[in-house]
Amino acid sequence: MLDVAPPKYPHEVLAVVLRVRDGRLEVLLWRRAEKPYAARWALPGGALGAHERLGTAIARHLADKVDVREIAHLEQLETRSDPRRDPRGRVLATAYLGVVPSDAEPSLPQDTAWHAVDGLPPTAFDHGSLVESGRARLGAKLSYTTIGFALAPKAFTMSQLRDIYSAALGHQVSATNLQRVLLRRHVIERTDITAPPTESGGRPAAVYRFPDRSLRVTDEFPAFRPRS
Amino acid sequence: MLDVAPPKYPHEVLAVVLRVRDGRLEVLLWRRAEKPYAARWALPGGALGAHERLGTAIARHLADKVDVREIAHLEQLETRSDPRRDPRGRVLATAYLGVVPSDAEPSLPQDTAWHAVDGLPPTAFDHGSLVESGRARLGAKLSYTTIGFALAPKAFTMSQLRDIYSAALGHQVSATNLQRVLLRRHVIERTDITAPPTESGGRPAAVYRFPDRSLRVTDEFPAFRPRS
């Protein structure tokens, strides 16, 4: 099939790293110093190494921007191939979705900052639309997988988790129903610990946690399935 | 970021083209003539052209194996990057999922044939696991999108559609409930035409169709959403 030497292309990896903070969904961006798109905000990433897998490459590049140990989940999103997506020349790009718990406090380099996903500043290349892809993927998976573990702290109250889900989904979520749905599916479990009330008082809240901190599909799409 | 010239890699596109025939889910494979993996079955595809997008490339390569006009739906699946996935040297591969209606009868070249997805012959490279990815994606999307249009003929009876869904999902589906679910979501609509009974007799069946033959999400994951 490959009679002649096949053409080769530079390949980069990018990451849409999301977290919830102050009730908003945020994405990690760094400010470009040089042309093209000087002073615009861009996704972290970089070139794929000669003997590297894509997943390893994105972890390596992210290490320059954040403490990778803070990234609780990482999955492949999509590969972009528009020949004109980089004005300097053709570069293929595979984007990943990364998720950081809301209580993580990674120290960031000078040029790097979190930005609210709603109302992004001007972005470089096709990175703005990749952020949208990442947000959509996270929103969908919150409803049928355990990906919430990556967004939440190790231990949390239901109101904290409600605020996290609300911000990530972009609409109000009821703590009452969230608790019941997640408990029934065994996505979260209650611990013996209770948290003290906040300044404004109120009953102390029970502390919950995700029993397994890895991705698992909980809601096999029920349509057209025998009840078993 | 790219101070030195970045490394370049050969990039190929592959397609997992699925259809339902004789009550089984089938994938399009071609038999390799040369090493490596001589005589093994492989996914159609080929190199990415210098100024080409991935989607265009896979359509071009597929044209060698099938009449591309028969492919009712095509979407990106995932990108594989294991440096050893091709023993001849490193090749990145982006796989697509293609879907062909069950009544299409594309003529195939000598080396190409449909194979039941259950019980595949030995395959080349990592193509076997890509077929699994494709099957999983199709199965999930059948439940929450209109992707069924790509699998079904333009017009069909409910029993035909039931057989198609059963084969693609790998479990029994009730025509009664399938009809109601798809009608309520306006995924299918009834036409004025009735089909004559088969040889074994029986009441003539109403003919249905998919009103829009493009992908649409029908079942926004309902979890945690206000009823609005």
Place this chain on the structure above:
DNA sequence: GCAAAAGTGTTACAATTACACCCATGC
């Protein structure tokens, strides 16, 4: 009339939403 397949009516069941109400704490 009878067999076969299609289609409808109806009930059962499961999951979720909405909301009223009770609980536990600080002040």
Place this chain on the structure above:
DNA sequence: GCATGGGTGTAATTGTAACACTTTTGC
């Protein structure tokens, strides 16, 4: 006691599965 959230009980709603029964044809 009362304000403030946390949490439970429960009814309403929705969507799907299961299945009996009716309809429409060929022979």
